[in-house]
Structure formats: structure tokens, C-alpha cells
Amino acid sequence: MNKNIMAIRKPFKRGDFWYYEINRKRVSLKTKDKAKALRIFNEIKREYLAGRLKQLTKEKSISLGDFAAEYLEWAETTQIYKTFRANRLALNKILAIESASKRLDQLSHKTIDKLVAQSRKKKLKPASINNYISHARMVMNKAVEWKYVKENPFASCKLVKKTKRPPAFLSPEQCTEFLASVTDNELKKLIISYLFTGRRREELFNLEWKDIDFERNSYLIRRSKTHLSKHYPMHPTFREVLESYEDRTGRVFKKWLHIDTISKHVKQALINAGFEDFRLHDLRHTFASNLAEAGESLHSIGELLGHTDKRTTEIYAHLSSGHLTQSIQKLTYQPE
Incomplete structure (x- = not known):
């Protein structure tokens, strides 16, 4: 019998969320929905059997699109609206640059470089661009916490320098x-x-x-x-x-x-x-x-x-x- 199959335990519920077990280690599927949990698990299992899933007990390969959907579902009911809205906007900016099918661990500084270039082309202010960068970092911190990636790909991205504008006023x-x-x-x-x-x-x-x-x-x-x-x-x-x-x-x-x-x-x-x-x-x-x-x-x-x-x-x-x-x-x- 294939040992790989025996190493994975099918999804089970603990409290409100669904989990699966790999090599006797419990891992959260980060969802309360059974159908979604089964879908995510089957994708993980296929990757695992194909030998493409690295360090499954520590991190799971996931696409940017799937992570975005999962993150927004979680954030909408957890974060205050102002924070959620800013994080959602930053995530949508990233999705507009990168393919939704791109693996999360393939994101890099280049993604932010593209975001900055596009924003400057639209003549956005440095403050607005920096807001996107800061919230993109915040979103990816959750990906690290959920063990989808080892480290935040945007952690060391520099903010855009602001040109100090003297106070403008009306007489x-x-x-x-x-x-x-x-x-x-x-x-x-x-x-x-x-x-x-x-x-x-x-x-x-x-x-x-x-x-x-x-x-x-x-x-x-x-x-x-x-x-x-x-x-x-x-x-x-x-x-x-x-x-x-x-x-x-x-x-x-x-x-x-x-x-x-x-x-x-x-x-x-x-x-x-x-x-x-x-x-x-x-x-x-x-x-x-x-x-x-x-x-x-x-x-x-x-x-x-x-x-x-x-x-x-x-x-x-x-x-x-x-x-x-x-x-x-x-x-x-x-x-x-």
C-alpha cells in the first residue's frame, strides 16, 4: 500500500474549522465550510501524491487566487471595516498584476516594483502608493502565519520617497x-x-x-x-x-x-x-x-x-x- 496515502488523514472538524492530518500533524484548512474544506484538501492531496508539495507539514503551496479568496472570507468578519477595505484594495492591486494561478511562494519584490510603476503611471501620490505597499505586507503576514509561505515576500520592500510639500494655504x-x-x-x-x-x-x-x-x-x-x-x-x-x-x-x-x-x-x-x-x-x-x-x-x-x-x-x-x-x-x- 502506498505510504503517502496512509500519511494523510481526511478532513475533520474541530470547533468551527476544518482540519486534515499529515504524518500525524494536524493542519488547519482555514475554513468553516465543509465543501470548501474538501476541495482544498483534494488539491493538497493531488499535489502531495505528485511529489510537488514541499514541506507539507510546515507549509502548503497555494495559488494567489485561492489565498485571496480565503483571506478575504476570513478578514471580512475579523477586521474592522477600514482595515479590511484597505487590505482588500491592496490585494486586488496585486491580483491585477499577477496571475491568480501564480503560486504564493513565487511572489517577490518584482510584484511591488510593478505596482509602483503602474501607480506612478496613473500619477498617484506617494502616500497612496505606500498605503498599497503597507497593506500588501499586512496581507502577506497572514500568509506566513498560515504557513503558506516561509517569509513575507514584501517584507523588505521599500516605501516610495515622499517629496515634502510646503504647507499650501489660501490668503x-x-x-x-x-x-x-x-x-x-x-x-x-x-x-x-x-x-x-x-x-x-x-x-x-x-x-x-x-x-x-x-x-x-x-x-x-x-x-x-x-x-x-x-x-x-x-x-x-x-x-x-x-x-x-x-x-x-x-x-x-x-x-x-x-x-x-x-x-x-x-x-x-x-x-x-x-x-x-x-x-x-x-x-x-x-x-x-x-x-x-x-x-x-x-x-x-x-x-x-x-x-x-x-x-x-x-x-x-x-x-x-x-x-x-x-x-x-x-x-x-x-x-x-
């Missing part, structure tokens, strides 16, 4: 021109709020009415990965926007159901106003830069922006020195 006159061009009243309220608070994109998107304190003329930005919970003073113009709303339940800017929609609409509004090179985050720069040019201290600007590291605020240092020229002229004593 007060340009802000007036920009706001005058916005015809959608709800969009105008949102843009005014960004211009008069300097808040990050997600901070206004997530702002709730329970965080607004009209009596103290302040609002609360809750803790996030980059920000500690903190109360901020309201500018009168921002307060006017808030007071214009009758429904004061849930999120303040509830018209906008997805955060990416905000970026899209603000960007289009900037383009329509003739500011094609600007983006939503530049409204935050506008808030800070105009304060700096007006002579406000970097410390105060950093406090208003919610910076936890004062070095982050130093990008506005060259703007905050303009008022010093005027200040030094106030010296009136004369040398002998």
Missing part, C-alpha cells in the same frame, strides 16, 4: 473668493467650519452634538490615534454655523455619510473656484498659516491644531516671523 482674500463660489449651502457650512477650526478631516466628520458646549463657547474633539481628548474655543463664525442647525442629535455634519465623500466635494469646490492645486487638508494649513502671518505664536497655533509634538508646528515658523520686522521698528532710542 484671507482667497478664502472669501472661495466661499463666494460655493453654491451648496451645506457644503459651504462644512468648508467654513474647516476654515475657522483648523480641524483634521475626521475630527469634524465625527463631531457630535453632545461635544458642543454653547454655554462655555467650546467644543470637544475626542481621543484618536493622533490626538488626546481636548476642548477647543469656538470662533464666532463657527458658532454661527452650529446655531443654524435645528436638529441637534447625533453627528453635527450628518449629511455626509462617508468621510471620503467630504474630500471629494471639497476638492471639486476648490477646482471650481480655480484652486486646482489645493485639497481639503490645506484648509487646516490655511487656518494655521493665517494665524502665523497675523503674528500668533507657534505655541498657540500648535495648541489650537491639537499638535502633541511642537516640532510639527514648526512648518509654519517661516510665516510667523513676518510680524517681527514690524515689531523691531518700534524701538525708538537713538545711539549717540
Whole structure:
């Protein structure tokens, strides 16, 4: 009798998942579905009998397409949606470059090189390209954990170098021109709020009415990965926007159901106003830069922006020195 056949035990269930046994070592098939477990097992068995399956007790050869299907099935119910969506997008980018039938252990740096080349051809920003690379790594870490490959083929791939862009901002006159061009009243309220608070994109998107304190003329930005919970003073113009709303339940800017929609609409509004090179985050720069040019201290600007590291605020240092020229002229004593 063929010893190879005797070395493999048919799939069996332990808890919710299906397993098989090879040389008395239990290996997970990473699925709760019996039909899928049998299909995967039969493919493994064929490879094993043909002598093409290497180190079966430690790792299994699997195609990129099969791994992608298995990974997405697992990730959709395990990861938070934002992470799952980014990982799925990165995986789809890899699938668009490589054949779905390609073995997982045949992926290499060349795959990422192709991804970078295609992304640059589409004129994607370095941040977007690096996001694909980072999430592709994350996906392949799971392939290592599941013992489909010995090591992550993208682990040592370098991120694309970012060209540092100085903060772009609108002057007060340009802000007036920009706001005058916005015809959608709800969009105008949102843009005014960004211009008069300097808040990050997600901070206004997530702002709730329970965080607004009209009596103290302040609002609360809750803790996030980059920000500690903190109360901020309201500018009168921002307060006017808030007071214009009758429904004061849930999120303040509830018209906008997805955060990416905000970026899209603000960007289009900037383009329509003739500011094609600007983006939503530049409204935050506008808030800070105009304060700096007006002579406000970097410390105060950093406090208003919610910076936890004062070095982050130093990008506005060259703007905050303009008022010093005027200040030094106030010296009136004369040398002998």
C-alpha cells in the first residue's frame, strides 16, 4: 500500500474549522465550510501524491487566487471595516498584476516594483502608493502565519520617497473668493467650519452634538490615534454655523455619510473656484498659516491644531516671523 496515502488523514472538524492530518500533524484548512474544506484538501492531496508539495507539514503551496479568496472570507468578519477595505484594495492591486494561478511562494519584490510603476503611471501620490505597499505586507503576514509561505515576500520592500510639500494655504482674500463660489449651502457650512477650526478631516466628520458646549463657547474633539481628548474655543463664525442647525442629535455634519465623500466635494469646490492645486487638508494649513502671518505664536497655533509634538508646528515658523520686522521698528532710542 502506498505510504503517502496512509500519511494523510481526511478532513475533520474541530470547533468551527476544518482540519486534515499529515504524518500525524494536524493542519488547519482555514475554513468553516465543509465543501470548501474538501476541495482544498483534494488539491493538497493531488499535489502531495505528485511529489510537488514541499514541506507539507510546515507549509502548503497555494495559488494567489485561492489565498485571496480565503483571506478575504476570513478578514471580512475579523477586521474592522477600514482595515479590511484597505487590505482588500491592496490585494486586488496585486491580483491585477499577477496571475491568480501564480503560486504564493513565487511572489517577490518584482510584484511591488510593478505596482509602483503602474501607480506612478496613473500619477498617484506617494502616500497612496505606500498605503498599497503597507497593506500588501499586512496581507502577506497572514500568509506566513498560515504557513503558506516561509517569509513575507514584501517584507523588505521599500516605501516610495515622499517629496515634502510646503504647507499650501489660501490668503484671507482667497478664502472669501472661495466661499463666494460655493453654491451648496451645506457644503459651504462644512468648508467654513474647516476654515475657522483648523480641524483634521475626521475630527469634524465625527463631531457630535453632545461635544458642543454653547454655554462655555467650546467644543470637544475626542481621543484618536493622533490626538488626546481636548476642548477647543469656538470662533464666532463657527458658532454661527452650529446655531443654524435645528436638529441637534447625533453627528453635527450628518449629511455626509462617508468621510471620503467630504474630500471629494471639497476638492471639486476648490477646482471650481480655480484652486486646482489645493485639497481639503490645506484648509487646516490655511487656518494655521493665517494665524502665523497675523503674528500668533507657534505655541498657540500648535495648541489650537491639537499638535502633541511642537516640532510639527514648526512648518509654519517661516510665516510667523513676518510680524517681527514690524515689531523691531518700534524701538525708538537713538545711539549717540
